[in-house]
Amino acid sequence: MLSNQQPQLIAVVPAAGVGSRMRSDRPKQYLKIHGITVLEHTVNKLLSHKLIGKVIIAISENDEYFPKLDLARNPDVIRVVGGGERADSVMSALRYVVNHFSTEWVLVHDAARPCFQLSDVDTLIDASFKNHIGGILASPVTDTMKRGDTSGRIEHTIDRRDMWHAFTPQMFKVKLLFNALSGALDSGVSITDEASALEWSGTKPELVKGQTSNIKITQPEDLALAAFYISRDKG
Numbered sequence: 610m611l612s613n614q615q616p617q618l619i620a621v622v623p624a625a626g627v628g629s630r631m632r633s634d635r636p637k638q639y640l641k642i643h644g645i646t647v648l649e650h651t652v653n654k655l656l657s658h659k660l661i662g663k664v665i666i667a668i669s670e671n672d673e674y675f676p677k678l679d680l681a682r683n684p685d686v687i688r689v690v691g692g693g694e695r696a697d698s699v700m701s702a703l704r705y706v707v708n709h710f711s712t713e714w715v716l717v718h719d720a721a722r723p724c725f726q727l728s729d730v731d732t733l734i735d736a737s738f739k740n741h742i743g744g745i746l747a748s749p750v751t752d753t754m755k756r757g758d759t760s761g762r763i764e765h766t767i768d769r770r771d772m773w774h775a776f777t778p779q780m781f782k783v784k785l786l787f788n789a790l791s792g793a794l795d796s797g798v799s800i801t802d803e804a805s806a807l808e809w810s811g812t813k814p815e816l817v818k819g820q821t822s823n824i825k826i827t828q829p830e831d832l833a834l835a836a837f838y839i840s841r842d843k844g
């Protein structure tokens with residue numbers, strides 16, 4: 610179990626995406642669920658965790674929505690400028706962490722995942738403190754997996770044993786992640802989550818089983834599902 614003596618943790622939230630697959634008039638992190646934005650749900654839940662002291666949010670330079678939120682005036686929230694890809698946004702926030710905090714560990718969590726469970730975060734923190742490297746919330750694949758060709762026909766079926774869906778939060782030692790991510794970006798490797806950078810550097814992060822309700826809002830229909838999970842958890 611976690612003890613109260615553990616140091617405070619920093620969370621990094623990449624929120625500089627445009628979310629074009631939502632086909633909405635604004636980036637998906639600014640769509641509202643039960644009266645507040647997806648970004649506010651996500652950041653408020655992170656800050657409600659007893660070990661998370663500050664949240665560094667990467668926002669795109671010309672974002673007109675963030676300054677209108679209460680979050681912009683929350684002393685525990687720090688805004689940095691995001692980049693062209695998710696990994697660039699994470700890197701920008703990590704640079705801030707390295708330059709301003711001495712905290713050993715960081716959690717990176719997508720703005721577009723407001724339905725994560727605090728109990729899953731506890732499990733991830735526990736596992737990371739034990740394995741000294743870190744890990745990610747994830748869920749074993751249950752569907753049959755197909756590899757398609759460019760014309761949309763099935764090439765073959767993939768063995769789903771040992772396959773996982775990668776979620777966030779992903780938790781790592783700050784310096785380890787900073788070095789891995791900057792090295793991977795400098796080498797031109799495609800990085801879609803923090804664990805990929807660690808894998809690239811030869812480290813094997815732990816897979817920590819989390820709830821499948823931790824969806825990433827991506828398509829229009831995801832918003833109603835997220836609203837359902839949020840009201841279920843509040844109830």
Ligand code: C5P
Pocket residue numbers: 622623624625626627628638667691692693694695696698699719720721722825826827
């Ligand atoms: O687009 P996707 O759903 O993969 O984005 C995951 C998260 O990364 C979102 O919270 C999004 O705002 C963020 N992101 C970012 N900077 C980018 C692209 C995406 O912070 N350039």
